[in-house]
Amino acid sequence: EIVMTQSPATLSVSPGERTTLSCRASQSVSSSLAWYQQKPGQAPRLLIYGASTRATGVPARFSGSGSGTEFTLTISSLQSEDFAVYYCQQYNNWPQYSFGQGTKLEIK
Amino acid sequence: QVQLVQSGAEVKKPGASVKVSCKASGYTFTNYYMHWVRQAPGQGLEWMGIINPTSGSITYAQKFQGRVTMTRDTSTSTVYMEVSSPRSEDTAVYFCATGGPKSYMDVWGKGTTVTVSS
Numbered sequence: 216e217i218v219m220t221q222s223p224a225t226l227s228v229s230p231g232e233r234t235t236l237s238c239r240a241s242q243s244v245s246s247s248l249a250w251y252q253q254k255p256g257q258a259p260r261l262l263i264y265g266a267s268t269r270a271t272g273v274p275a276r277f278s279g280s281g282s283g284t285e286f287t288l289t290i291s292s293l294q295s296e297d298f299a300v301y302y303c304q305q306y307n308n309w310p311q312y313s314f315g316q317g318t319k320l321e322i323k
Numbered sequence: 324q325v326q327l328v329q330s331g332a333e334v335k336k337p338g339a340s341v342k343v344s345c346k347a348s349g350y351t352f353t354n355y356y357m358h359w360v361r362q363a364p365g366q367g368l369e370w371m372g373i374i375n376p377t378s379g380s381i382t383y384a385q386k387f388q389g390r391v392t393m394t395r396d397t398s399t400s401t402v403y404m405e406v407s408s409p410r411s412e413d414t415a416v417y418f419c420a421t422g423g424p425k426s427y428m429d430v431w432g433k434g435t436t437v438t439v440s441s
Contacts, residue, residue, distance in 0.1 A: 249428070253368075257433075258432065259368065259431055261427060304368075304370075306425065310356075312370040313370060
């Protein structure tokens with residue numbers, strides 16, 4: 216099983232600031248890495264796939280990078296609607312998938 | 324548009340099986356795999372397994388092997404997830420999500436809340 220580890224667990228950031236979330240895989244997942252955003256009471260929403268490709272309709276302020284075992288999600292200028300929980304997920308070890316434990320992005 | 328409509332909330336006593344459905348529309352049902360993901364209260368996302376709607380073949384996460392059964396009905400474009408002998412620890416929101424082979428989950432259902440309590 217590939218274990219995904221996200222850091223930090225919680226991030227306090229002010230609106231308008233730039234922030235970076237991290238995700239590490241216990242073994243290489245190549246570029247088979249997705250990021251999801253989840254708001255309270257809602258289903259997750261796909262943001263990034265292939266480590267760096269934005270999903271349809273995702274604002275350009277979201278960007279993903281990395282390959283192998285180290286990945287980052289960067290939000291260039293935080294908007295109020297961006298405060299949520301973010302999960303990374305690997306799909307390289309298909310058909311066994313795994314999620315990180317999540318990073319909660321909260322307003323400072 | 325692509326849509327996954329899940330069944331309504333369930334309240335079950337420990338030991339009474341629970342079955343959740345997920346009806347797909349807006350795309351060719353057999354072209355995409357279906358995942359089940361659960362989220363316990365205040366916790367993160369947990370991948371449960373994946374079903375191939377064409378062949379019916381299933382891969383379960385090891386944790387759920389033997390306790391969870393996934394099935395599909397191609398005539399109604401519906402997949403099902405059943406938890407046998409649920410325990411209080413199975414109280415969670417259960418999501419279905421579709422995706423391609425060796426690929427991410429791009430469309431999600433709204434989730435079904437399952438509460439297991441005596």
